[in-house]
Amino acid sequence: MVKIAKEKLPVLLQAWAAGAMVFVPQEREGTRVFLPWNGEGKLALGEENTLEPPKDLFFPRTETMYRYKVQGQDAEITEVPSFEDKMILVGVRSCDARSFALMDDVFLTKGYVDEFYRRRRENTRVVALACTEAAPTCFCTAFGIDPGRAEGVDVQMRPLDDGYLLEAVTEAGQELLNQAGSLLEEAGKASPPGAALPSLQVDVGGVTEKLQQMFEHPYWTEVSRKCLGCGACTYLCPTCHCFDIQSENLGNTGYKFRCWDSCMFSEYTRMAGGHNPRPSKKERLRNRFLHKLQYFPERYGKFACVGCGRCLDRCPVNVDITRVIREVKEVTL
Amino acid sequence: MAVEARVNPLVPMEGRIVKIIEETPDVKTFHVTTEKGKPFTPMPGQLAMLSLFEVGEAMFSITSQGPEHLEIAIKRVGMLTEALHEAEPGQTVGIRGPYGNGFPLDMFYGKDILFIAGGIGLAPVRSLINYCIEHREKFGHLWIIYGARSPADLCFKQDLFENWPRVENCRVDVTVDKGDEGWKGHEGFVPAFVEKLNPSPEGKVAVTCGPPIMIKFVLQSLEKLGFRDDQIVTTLEMRMKCGIGKCGRCNLGSRYVCLDGPVFTLAQLKEMPNEY
Ligand SMILES: Cc1cc2nc3c(=O)[nH]c(=O)nc-3n(C[C@H](O)[C@H](O)[C@H](O)COP(=O)(O)OP(=O)(O)OC[C@H]3O[C@@H](n4cnc5c(N)ncnc54)[C@H](O)[C@@H]3O)c2cc1C
Ligand code: SF4
Ligand code: SF4
Ligand code: FES
Numbered sequence: 001m002v003k004i005a006k007e008k009l010p011v012l013l014q015a016w017a018a019g020a021m022v023f024v025p026q027e028r029e030g031t032r033v034f035l036p037w038n039g040e041g042k043l044a045l046g047e048e049n050t051l052e053p054p055k056d057l058f059f060p061r062t063e064t065m066y067r068y069k070v071q072g073q074d075a076e077i078t079e080v081p082s083f084e085d086k087m088i089l090v091g092v093r094s095c096d097a098r099s100f101a102l103m104d105d106v107f108l109t110k111g112y113v114d115e116f117y118r119r120r121r122e123n124t125r126v127v128a129l130a131c132t133e134a135a136p137t138c139f140c141t142a143f144g145i146d147p148g149r150a151e152g153v154d155v156q157m158r159p160l161d162d163g164y165l166l167e168a169v170t171e172a173g174q175e176l177l178n179q180a181g182s183l184l185e186e187a188g189k190a191s192p193p194g195a196a197l198p199s200l201q202v203d204v205g206g207v208t209e210k211l212q213q214m215f216e217h218p219y220w221t222e223v224s225r226k227c228l229g230c231g232a233c234t235y236l237c238p239t240c241h242c243f244d245i246q247s248e249n250l251g252n253t254g255y256k257f258r259c260w261d262s263c264m265f266s267e268y269t270r271m272a273g274g275h276n277p278r279p280s281k282k283e284r285l286r287n288r289f290l291h292k293l294q295y296f297p298e299r300y301g302k303f304a305c306v307g308c309g310r311c312l313d314r315c316p317v318n319v320d321i322t323r324v325i326r327e328v329k330e331v332t333l
Numbered sequence: 334m335a336v337e338a339r340v341n342p343l344v345p346m347e348g349r350i351v352k353i354i355e356e357t358p359d360v361k362t363f364h365v366t367t368e369k370g371k372p373f374t375p376m377p378g379q380l381a382m383l384s385l386f387e388v389g390e391a392m393f394s395i396t397s398q399g400p401e402h403l404e405i406a407i408k409r410v411g412m413l414t415e416a417l418h419e420a421e422p423g424q425t426v427g428i429r430g431p432y433g434n435g436f437p438l439d440m441f442y443g444k445d446i447l448f449i450a451g452g453i454g455l456a457p458v459r460s461l462i463n464y465c466i467e468h469r470e471k472f473g474h475l476w477i478i479y480g481a482r483s484p485a486d487l488c489f490k491q492d493l494f495e496n497w498p499r500v501e502n503c504r505v506d507v508t509v510d511k512g513d514e515g516w517k518g519h520e521g522f523v524p525a526f527v528e529k530l531n532p533s534p535e536g537k538v539a540v541t542c543g544p545p546i547m548i549k550f551v552l553q554s555l556e557k558l559g560f561r562d563d564q565i566v567t568t569l570e571m572r573m574k575c576g577i578g579k580c581g582r583c584n585l586g587s588r589y590v591c592l593d594g595p596v597f598t599l600a601q602l603k604e605m606p607n608e609y
Contacts, residue, residue, distance in 0.1 A: 065343055065344060066344050068386035068387070068427075070386060070387050070425075073420075073421070073423045073424045073425060074425050075347065075386050075425035075426075075427075076347065076425075077344070077345070077347060077386065077427065079341065079344055106579060107579060110578055110592065111577070111578070111592065112342050112577040112578065112579065112592075113342075114342075114343070114577075114579050115341040115342070115343070116341075116343070215606045215607075241579070241580075241581060242580055242581035242582065243574070243575070243579075243580045243581070244574060244580070245343075245390065245574045245575070245580070247386065247387060247388075247389065249387045254386065254387055256386070256390075258343075258580075261580070261581075261582075263581065268572075268582065269571065269572050269582065270572065271570070271571075271572050272410040272411040272414070273410060273411075275545070277571065277608050277609050278608065283608065287584075287608075290586075291581075291584070294586075294587070295584065295586055295587035296587070298586070298587035299587040299588075
């Protein structure tokens with residue numbers, strides 16, 4: 001096992017940044033954000049997870065899909081150059097690492113590969129960071145996630161008092177460590193602090209089966225009463241993947257782009273002539289929770305929640321998925 | 334080593350409208366081709382995403398195809414469909430597909446088929462009717478029951494009144510909600526017409542497509558006539574963007590209508606959330 005001293009980590013990031021774009025949580029305007037490392041930022045690895053998940057690195061908020069040129073009846077499209085940059089994501093927590101696997105299920109399986117996503121995802125290495133402290137809203141263990149050890153990553157980092165233990169999990173991860181050269185030292189017997197144990201205990205056992213019988217239940221009216229339909233929960237959720245496709249015209253040229261969308265907006269499902277299969281916030285909030293806890297498990301065999309706690313932390317009216325899970329299990333059918 | 338060429342399913346092909354047929358005051362059929370010929374070869378009931386780049390993109394059933402082109406019948410209802418109705422032959426469009434599951438042909442082989450459609454709902458059903466006619470020996474009796482608001486609103490008149498009635502072992506019955514001076518055919522709504530014609534469910538499969546309200550009452554009529562849920566097939570419409578099960582928009586429970594639909598049996602529909 002090898003380790004790196006805390007003050008040397010920026011040097012390592014700098015070395016990696018020579019061959020790739022390195023994204024790492026940094027402090028900006030009082031919040032923690034995944035930003036490209038330029039050697040000067042203030043690293044924010046010690047505290048809680050980032051406010052926003054790193055999903056936009058694979059699935060940007062807006063992404064140009066192709067350009068077009070229109071001339072009378074004629075039109076021509078050109079594809080945008082494919083994304084070739086290499087990326088290294090450093091400091092990804094176990095919950096967000098699981099979310100990458102869920103996004104892979106959506107964008108890379110079931111008959112079609114989303115090329116925009118694939119290009120970014122394939123060119124990316126992930127360096128995970130073990131959590132030693134849990135926020136009051138964390139509940140990753142409910143989904144079998146180990147806050148001390150992330151799944152599907154290339155390198156696992158664990159904080160020590162004066163540095164980080166580094167363990168290569170994949171060959172690509174070993175190559176990253178090889179690049180570190182003399183920055184690393186033998187860790188000897190250094191033992192990392194134990195992984196965080198979330199205090200928020202949630203038992204998701206049986207929740208899918210219960211929800212399968214609850215589509216018409218009056219509970220959804222009750223739980224959605226205070227929802228504002230602001231969509232903050234879906235924007236902050238590392239597993240929400242809905243997008244819209246729009247075009248932007250500039251004279252006789254323009255481009256088609258996709259951008260994040262939210263099932264919490266009424267426009268989302270409204271059809272020509274005004275018919276809307278999910279006309280009120282009751283249907284929309286129900287869809288959000290059923291998607292996470294019933295539909296996704298039915299389709300992909302996994303929950304589409306990783307217990308990161310972002311939605312319950314930030315919902316302006318305290319709609320709380322952990323409470324929903326608990327209440328769903330308790331309501332009488 | 335040859336590098337595997339990857340096709341980006343979200344980027345359309347450049348296609349061209351080569352022919353436009355005015356079906357009704359608000360429905361036109363567009364023949365679309367590409368420089369390399371037919372954009373792709375869909376199965377009956379499959380879909381295409383059609384776009385005018387500077388206006389928008391939407392999903393449509395492919396109502397028929399020839400060796401060199403696809404046919405798409407479009408009702409004028411909003412921005413894109415309005416703009417398409419203003420287009421002239423020669424117009425470049427974006428086209429991608431084929432999408433959706435299409436009709437479950439296995440269910441139809443060797444059976445008598447009852448087609449029940451209203452308005453533009455004949456568009457997807459027509460792709461199946463034409464397929465059955467092309468492969469006539471694989472299917473039993475074909476019975477087409479179709480209705481529209483008025484005689485002027487009947488789509489695909491040449492098929493209804495000339496082509497299909499000439500097909501061997503095929504029957505066509507047409508109704509309009511309200512006739513005009515020249516109309517000598519049946520007057521009345523489709524569901525009541527179906528009950529009056531009283532088709533027996535014996536050895537049959539029924540396919541129905543049309544406005545949601547028509548579908549709702551046709552399903553009740555079929556039930557009355559003794560059709561079972563697994564003898565009835567219908568198609569769904571949800572708002573769509575990607576067409577490939579990624580954008581999340583068209584979900585009905587854990588299924589995506591663009592990918593797992595748009596064709597479902599009534600038995601399948603009854604197991605899904607009632608949210609369409
Ligand atoms: C599976 C399927 C098959 C269809 N087949 C046909 C067909 O054969 N012929 C035909 O005329 N129409 C068909 N439609 C409906 C057609 O997609 C809509 O009429 C069209 O999207 C309206 O676009 P607009 O821009 O003119 O309307 P606007 O109201 O201006 O549309 C705005 C946006 O809403 C979305 N939208 C609106 N209505 C619908 C709708 N009903 N379904 C899906 N998205 C919608 C579109 O994405 C569009 O970009 C089908 C729809 C689906 C889902
Ligand atoms: S639903 Fe909430 S807790 Fe679960 S992954 Fe999404 S944001 Fe995190
Ligand atoms: S963040 Fe809260 S109020 Fe906003 S849409 Fe989500 S549940 Fe509703
Ligand atoms: S249209 Fe995007 S998931 Fe069906």
